[in-house]
Amino acid sequence: MTTLIKRASAEARAFNKTKAAPKAASRRSAAAADDLDHAPVIESPRKPRFAPVTFSEESGVRYLHFGTEWVQGAMRLSKPNHIELEYAQQMMAWLLFLATPARIVQLGLGAAALTKFAHRFLRPAKVEAIELNPAVVVAARTMFDLPYDDARLTVRELDAWDFVQDRANHGTIGALQIDVYDATARGPVLDSVAFYRAVRACLAEAGVATINLFGDHPSFVRNMKRLNEAFDGRVIALPEVHEGNRVALAFSGPALDVTYAALEKRARVLEAKLGLPASQWVKALRASSGQDGETFTI
Known part of the structure; x- marks a missing residue:
């Protein structure tokens, strides 16, 4: 990969600033000092750092990074609405099981590949992306062709934890795509049982969450264990792709019992209409399920 193109950012400047020396406090009377000693301490909320x-480009593809070589997203310059990375394509595997739902949400914006794709091709769904870092939102719009908000698209600067805890979101989301990584890119930054239970609560009566995990890392086993606990075992992880990622699918609603023939038929429709490699997803499901026979059950 080419050398990272370093960009000035508010965060980088903040890291390099030296703290100003505190001003000397003025003298206070003994009585005033005593009052302050017993006053409640009010701490201002700490802003996340x-x-x-940063960005790089190679062979017609622009990559998003968080100051390291780890790829956080990508866009082929000649096909800005195409999902470039294989694992990101797999994050759309919920389409094998659901018609386009009323509401699709991404936790973690990255290079906005999923958000742009859903907004462009999955009408009339309302698409919402949740991203804590304002610089990522700016990068998505200036470097990765993310449109500005409209009647169907909303991008919110918000912590994913706060979003899933908000009861207003519970039971409202058909497809929830989770890709919450920091600069180390070695596992999701939100991965507790409580988080995954809140994710499940956000899903509609029949809904699917897709979660980007890092296969070659201890966090994978931990996340799968917690996902299975939160979703009562209704979780399956697709085989690892060449980027090292593994995508897990977690299901809510009634039990699924669908033939692989029906899934393959659905996959051909998705390939024809959306250009997604859906037949590969069916093969991956069959390989990962550990089930004999011609029916996928979960």
Whole structure:
């Protein structure tokens, strides 16, 4: 990969600033000092610190990084609405099981590949992306062709934890795509049982969550264990792709019992209409399920 193109950012400047020396406090009377000693301490909320957002380009593909060589997203310059990375394509595997739902949400914006694709091709769904780092939102719009908000698209600067805890979101989302990584890119930054239970609560009566995990890392086993606990075992992870990622699918609603023939038929429709490699997903499901026979059950 080419050398990272380093960009100035508010975060980078903040890291390099030296703290100003505190001003000497004025003298206080003994009585005033005593009052202050017993006054309640009010702490201002701490702002999160983010790694700088950086970019690289190679062979017609622009990559997003968080100040390291780890790829956080990608866009082929000649096909800005195409999903470039294989694992990101797999994050759309919920389409094998659901018609386009009323509401699709991404937790973690990255290079906005999923958000752009859903907004462009999955009408009339309302698409919402949740991203904590404002610099990532700016990068998505200026470097990765993410449109500005409209009647069907909303991008919110918000912590994914706060989003899933908000009861207003519970039971409202058909497809929830989770890709919450920091600069180290070695596992999701939100991975507790409580988080995954809240994710499940956000899903509609029949809904699917897709979660980007890092296969070659201890966090994978931990996340799968917690996902299975939160979703009562209704979780399956697709085989690892060449980027090292593994995508897990977690299901809510009634039990699924569908033939592979029906899934293959659905996959051919998705390939024809959306250009997604859906037949490969069916093969991956069959390989990962550990089930004999011609029916996928979960």
